[in-house]
Amino acid sequence: MRGINDLKPTSNPIKRAYLYLEEWFNLSFGEKWNPLYHLGPLTFFFFWIALVTGLYLFIFFDTTVSGAHASLEVIINEQFYIGRIMRGLHRYASDAAVATIFLHIFREFSQDRYRGIRWYSWFTGIPNLWLVGLLGITGYWMVWDELALFIAIGSSKLMDALPIFSDSMARNFMPGNLGGRFSTLLAFLHLLGLPMFLIFMLWFHVRRLSKVEISAPKGLAIGALLALTVLSLVVPALSHAPANLSKVPTVLHPDWFYLNIYPLAKDWPAGQVWLLVGGITVLMMFMPWLPKKKTGAVAVVDLNHCNGCGQCADDCPFDAITVQARTDGAKWKNEVVVAPQLCAACGICTGSCPSSNPFRKTSDDGLLKTGIDMPGLPLDQFKRQTDEALAKLEGDIKIMAFGCDNSYDVETLSAPNVAAIRFFCIGMMPASLVEYALKNGADGVFISGCRHGDCYYRFGNHWMDMRIHGERKPALRARVDRSRIRIFGAADTDGKKLKKEFQAFCDSLASQPPPTGAPHTTAQAEEARHD
Amino acid sequence: MTSPLRYLLQALNFAVFMAIIGYFSANPAVRNLEEGLAQVTLAIGHAGQPVRPCRERTAEELAALPPNMRQPMDCPRERSPVIVRLIMDGKPILDMTVNPPGAFKDQGIDIYRSIPIPAGKHHFVAKLKDSVREKDFNYVGEKVVDLAPADLLFIDFHAQMGGFLFK
Numbered sequence: 231m232r233g234i235n236d237l238k239p240t241s242n243p244i245k246r247a248y249l250y251l252e253e254w255f256n257l258s259f260g261e262k263w264n265p266l267y268h269l270g271p272l273t274f275f276f277f278w279i280a281l282v283t284g285l286y287l288f289i290f291f292d293t294t295v296s297g298a299h300a301s302l303e304v305i306i307n308e309q310f311y312i313g314r315i316m317r318g319l320h321r322y323a324s325d326a327a328v329a330t331i332f333l334h335i336f337r338e339f340s341q342d343r344y345r346g347i348r349w350y351s352w353f354t355g356i357p358n359l360w361l362v363g364l365l366g367i368t369g370y371w372m373v374w375d376e377l378a379l380f381i382a383i384g385s386s387k388l389m390d391a392l393p394i395f396s397d398s399m400a401r402n403f404m405p406g407n408l409g410g411r412f413s414t415l416l417a418f419l420h421l422l423g424l425p426m427f428l429i430f431m432l433w434f435h436v437r438r439l440s441k442v443e444i445s446a447p448k449g450l451a452i453g454a455l456l457a458l459t460v461l462s463l464v465v466p467a468l469s470h471a472p473a474n475l476s477k478v479p480t481v482l483h484p485d486w487f488y489l490n491i492y493p494l495a496k497d498w499p500a501g502q503v504w505l506l507v508g509g510i511t512v513l514m515m516f517m518p519w520l521p522k523k524k525t526g527a528v529a530v531v532d533l534n535h536c537n538g539c540g541q542c543a544d545d546c547p548f549d550a551i552t553v554q555a556r557t558d559g560a561k562w563k564n565e566v567v568v569a570p571q572l573c574a575a576c577g578i579c580t581g582s583c584p585s586s587n588p589f590r591k592t593s594d595d596g597l598l599k600t601g602i603d604m605p606g607l608p609l610d611q612f613k614r615q616t617d618e619a620l621a622k623l624e625g626d627i628k629i630m631a632f633g634c635d636n637s638y639d640v641e642t643l644s645a646p647n648v649a650a651i652r653f654f655c656i657g658m659m660p661a662s663l664v665e666y667a668l669k670n671g672a673d674g675v676f677i678s679g680c681r682h683g684d685c686y687y688r689f690g691n692h693w694m695d696m697r698i699h700g701e702r703k704p705a706l707r708a709r710v711d712r713s714r715i716r717i718f719g720a721a722d723t724d725g726k727k728l729k730k731e732f733q734a735f736c737d738s739l740a741s742q743p744p745p746t747g748a749p750h751t752t753a754q755a756e757e758a759r760h761d
Numbered sequence: 762m763t764s765p766l767r768y769l770l771q772a773l774n775f776a777v778f779m780a781i782i783g784y785f786s787a788n789p790a791v792r793n794l795e796e797g798l799a800q801v802t803l804a805i806g807h808a809g810q811p812v813r814p815c816r817e818r819t820a821e822e823l824a825a826l827p828p829n830m831r832q833p834m835d836c837p838r839e840r841s842p843v844i845v846r847l848i849m850d851g852k853p854i855l856d857m858t859v860n861p862p863g864a865f866k867d868q869g870i871d872i873y874r875s876i877p878i879p880a881g882k883h884h885f886v887a888k889l890k891d892s893v894r895e896k897d898f899n900y901v902g903e904k905v906v907d908l909a910p911a912d913l914l915f916i917d918f919h920a921q922m923g924g925f926l927f928k
Contacts, residue, residue, distance in 0.1 A: 255774070257770065258767065258770035258771055258773070258774050259767075259770075259771055259774070260767065263771075265774075321786060322779075322782050322783070322786060325782045325785070325786045326778070326782050329778070329781070329782060380793060386873075387873065390871060390873065396869075397806055397871070398804065398806050398871040398873055400804065400873040401804050401806060401871075401873065401917075404802070404804055404915045404917060404928060405915055405928045406928065453771060453775055454775070456775075457775035457776070457778065457779045458779070458782075460779070461779040461782065461783050464783075465783045465786075467786070475913070475915075476912065476913050476915075476928075477911050477912065477913055478793065478794045478799070478800045478911050478912070478913045479793050479794070479911075480792065480793055480794045480796070480910075480911050481790050481791070481792055481793070482790065482791045482792075482793055483787040483788060483790050483791075484787075484791055485785070485786045485787065486785040486786070486788075486789075487782075487785060487786065492791075493791045496791075496793065
């Protein structure tokens with residue numbers, strides 16, 4: 231029984247569109263620098279640029295209504311190119327952050343990484359769009375130019391439609407009424423209030439993830455900074471004419487990344503605008519339950535086989551496993567505990583447990599046990615599946631293929647000389663299973679999984695790769711011939727590439743002498759398994 | 762892939778990304794007011810008068826009330842709807858009746874309306890009626906204004922300052 235993850239994920243057009251975009255970036259940047267693999271850190275990086283340049287601008291910026299516009303003109307026109315670059319970087323990095331945020335949303339949505347236990351990150355992430363939007367709106371408002379006046383009146387109309395204020399906010403922006411209090415409030419919101427609240431909300435957003443990456447790869451960061459600097463010089467970020475309460479702004483150039491709602495608010499009744507944006511927000515927040523994702527049975531700890539080493543806790547991508555003091559009186563100091571509500575049922579913990587070893591003896595009940603196991607596909611079951619598959623292999627070159635449920639289906643490689651087994655995540659595969667397959671009749675082991683640099687369960691293919699290369703525990707033993715192992719990550723759209731790589735692996739195996747000590751007849755293999 | 766080609770592709774990707782950022786950070790433009798037009802904005806924050814006049818309580822009525830509620834005047838909570846009319850060159854360009862909000866219809870009303878008008882010299886008459894007990898508009902203001910394109914005429918209302926203020 232494979233449980234619900236037995237179903238092959240459907241490749242929908244949105245997912246395929248994303249995968250082609252990802253492939254293009256892999257071609258351009260490589261897996262290490264692919265921006266789509268670092269959208270969160272890139273967004274952080276853009277906010278860092280906005281923060282640093284914002285601090286610079288704040289030194290020279292006059293936050294009063296009467297002095298704001300003129301002080302910005304001084305920064306842009308009288309500071310050689312520094313002020314122009316700083317303001318350009320401030321605006322364009324903020325815009326780029328919105329672009330990466332929406333790419334991030336698109337990525338998680340297209341890859342179905344927002345439901346199940348991931349509802350939390352999605353649900354807490356959507357309100358941040360409002361905070362980011364408000365940051366941009368208050369920023370443009372502070373400039374107090376024609377665009378700011380347009381925003382001020384538009385915002386006031388929207389606020390007046392809510393039963394919050396007793397007096398009309400829009401009346402503040404009539405000739406002779408405007409005081410300095412409003413700009414003080416805006417300055418506080420833009421410079422301190424909103425950024426602090428956003429940081430707090432981002433902490434919530436990533437709280438259920440382990441090993442959160444916040445620094446973009448150096449090369450990517452340098453490239454982005456250079457590109458933004460060039461843009462700042464080529465297309466300087468300029469203000470509109472100063473706000474004049476006796477004049478109506480006629481033609482405006484709004485920043486569509488932040489101010490897209492205002493042109494709509496100009497023509498639509500405020501109530502309808504609120505209904506639209508509120509409706510979109512609520513719909514997006516509740517998308518993880520439309521429909522709800524069925525998650526398989528969560529990981530189960532068997533203390534009889536757990537020495538509390540904590541490797542599974544270290545490998546878990548969702549911080550679902552914690553190490554605590556031993557409770558069963560065994561000689562070990564610690565044990566691990568699974569928080570069911572946080573467990574994605576990916577099985578990476580099974581792959582990381584040193585007890586998940588097919589060479590181990592079975593328990594008294596005849597089952598192969600491990601310290602942490604997946605009820606949907608226990609170690610004993612996939613060891614038996616491997617045995618059965620190896621026993622059926624025929625031909626000169628016998629290959630065992632291992633893959634996962636969220637990448638290109640390795641079972642399409644199945645042939646009389648090729649057997650394939652899928653795990654929930656390739657990180658679930660114990661490295662020792664590769665050695666086991668090679669010792670029990672396979673001439674080679676082909677391992678697939680999500681594309682390198684990406685993983686449906688965040689780190690599964692990365693941990694597997696490190697274990698096979700002896701860089702992470704529990705590692706594949708050094709004496710195992712690596713030339714008989716091929717790892718190739720492949721998404722749903724990578725069928726041709728995967729088959730080409732597989733053929734190249736077959737050719738490579740054909741040119742090699744048979745593995746020493748490995749059984750090459752069914753009888754030998756059977757004998758080896760009984761040893 | 763060779764490094765130079767990869768760097769070229771990276772530069773191309775950054776250029777496309779920056780072109781998108783650069784364009785949408787200020788484009789497409791939005792026309793807020795058509796060419797040759799001016800705008801009149803009417804802003805009123807006002808509470809209508811009570812629907813009935815206040816009445817002085819009798820000594821017996823006051824005695825029947827708890828000591829802390831012995832207000833000499835008995836005034837209704839409900840306020841009158843506010844009727845506003847703005848006439849430009851003899852033709853109404855705004856005519857609205859705003860009912861007082863609140864469960865007991867006892868709150869003030871807020872009106873903020875912007876109306877584009879052709880630029881030029883215009884005669885404006887603003888009228889407001891805030892009592893169901895009045896037969897006609899009890900506040901009237903008028904002014905002739907010469908507006909250039911994109912000029913804004915702000916018509917404010919303050920009952921305590923005599924009614925309409927043209928700014």
